[in-house]
Amino acid sequence: MRKWKKPMITEVAVGCET
């Protein structure tokens, strides 16, 4: 059994490309 960790989610900055 794996140990439970609180779920976390991170917004990734999406860079715009000249």
Added chain:
Amino acid sequence: MSVDLAASGLASIVPALPRGVRLRFDESRQQWFLLGPERVFEPDDTAAEILRLIDGTRSVEAIAQDLAGKFEADPAEIAADVMAFLRDLAGQRMIDL
């Protein structure tokens, strides 16, 4: 392993990915990503486990029960963490509750 979470009301909440949001596994990075319109979220292992169980038919209760069979923790704690996580994502419009 059967866990009684019925009293929590989570059986009636069925999360779904909104139109335009999808969960994708990036083979090159070996990482799950939740992709929305012009937005990208990177879930950790626990969050990815939850997201993979969201199919528009499973309730939060069913998802928490599934996870309680995989992880070592009080099922009520898992259910509470899952619900808080989904509410947070719903606030970002990345999940429909």
